[in-house]
Amino acid sequence: METVPKLFFFLFLLLTASIATALPDKTGSGQINSNSVLVALLDSHYTELAELVEKALLLQTLEEAVGQHNITIFAPRNEALERNLDPEFKSFLLQPKNLKSLQSLLMFHILPKRITSPQLSASSAVVSHRTLSNDHLHFTAGKVNSAEITRPDDLTRPDGIIHGIERLLIPRSVQEDFNRRRNLRSISAVLPEGAPEVDPRTHRLKKKPAPVPAGAPPILPVYDAMSPGPSLAPAPAPGPGGPRHHFNGEAQVKDFIHTLLHYGGYNEMADILVNLTSLATEMGRLVSEGYVLTVLAPNDEAMAKLTTDQLSEPGAPEQIVYYHIIPEYQTEESMYNSVRRFGKIRYDSLRFPHKVEAQEADGSVKFGHGDGSAYLFDPDIYTDGRISVQGIDGVLFPEEETPVKKKNSVGPVVKKTAKPRRGKLMEVACTLLGSQFLICH
Secondary structure, eight states: OTHHHHHHHHHHHHHHHHHHHHSOOOSSTTOOOTTSHHHHHHTSSOHHHHHHHHHTTOHHHHHHHHHHSOEEEEEEOHHHHHTSSOHHHHHHHHSGGGHHHHHHHHHTTEESSOOOHHHHHSOSSOEEEEOTTSOEEEEETTEETTEEEEEEEEEEETTEEEEEESSOOOOHHHHHHHHHHHHHHHHTSOOOOOOOOEETTTTEEOOOOOOOOTTOOOSSOHHHHSOOOTTTOOOOOOOTTOTTSSOOHHHHHHHHHHHHHHHSSOHHHHHIIIIIOSHHHHHHHHHHTTOOEEEEEEOHHHHHTOOHHHHHSTTHHHHHHHHTEESSOOOHHHHHHHHHHHSOEEEEOSSTTOEEEEEEETTEEEESSGGGOEEEEEEEEEESSSEEEEEESSOOOOOOOOOOOOOOOOSOOOOOOOOOOOOHHHHHHHHHHOSOSGGGO
């Protein structure tokens, strides 16, 4: 009877030993055995790939993957990574800020399963397998993503296998990221400059103006940036995003004109900006250059009061609208606070040199003077930080400057003779002594 427990104990030891040999051998937590495919990769002739794996900090991730399942690695030869790789692309991969791209690139070469060379060449049709980067590799007749498998089953281990390929495999996401960063670098490139200029008076080099930071207001006044008048040439069309590449003025002007139409009651103003004149294009170009504008938009009732004579003269619609555009960014709150604090305010307009007068009246802002005045009727119709549109209930016209004439006297010139005036001392003496002296009469 004692032999039965011994037999069971002996069978238990055999079963435990067989299970231990079947499982992957691990020497400790986070440690892989010396017969692992990762150790084979680090000690192999694929030194460039092994170096990239270490720089990408992927060893811990790959150890966890090997602990869960077999892996298949497609290793490019060293020449493909040393001499045949684009230097800009390699520099892009090795930058610390592009660590995610480097990791995605390397994980694109690893499959979470074991695939041998007979399995790769067994089917002539295209077969796809998911990689550790959640992308897919496509296999056809000894090729992976059109790259030839030059050394199939090069290194075989119990937990994985390594195949040698002729070149590096680049996933689309990494290629797009590289192209996007390269395009941004080309946009921010320094423009070529002309030869230095010499001041003829001092015979010294002229100093270059200080660089303008992105988003800073333009150096030139807005009047120098405006196009010639309508009688000379139409406003030029703006480039995409403007030459400063900071603001899309054309899109912002479109937005505020659409806002006017949807708001209601300002269709005439929008029609003048778009159809009767080229001012919408001109405003878009100014905003693209970095200028800010405040538009005092008369409503349809006010525009209907304009006579034919006021609109028939050449350039009249442009001049009317120019007088309603202030080259500042003002909101209803900022203008009301200004007139409450300072009384009358005179804002510059694009109709140089005329100014728009504003003052506080009836708890609102009143523009203009006399019968041609207008009140701020619809505040803040559109405000985006570059363009501000304020609705008013009248059309403004600049005050005509008339010279003051001097009045000439027409009557005859009458000469006035001054009466002889006796001395002050004699006056006092006559007062005291009376008028008995002859000289006092």
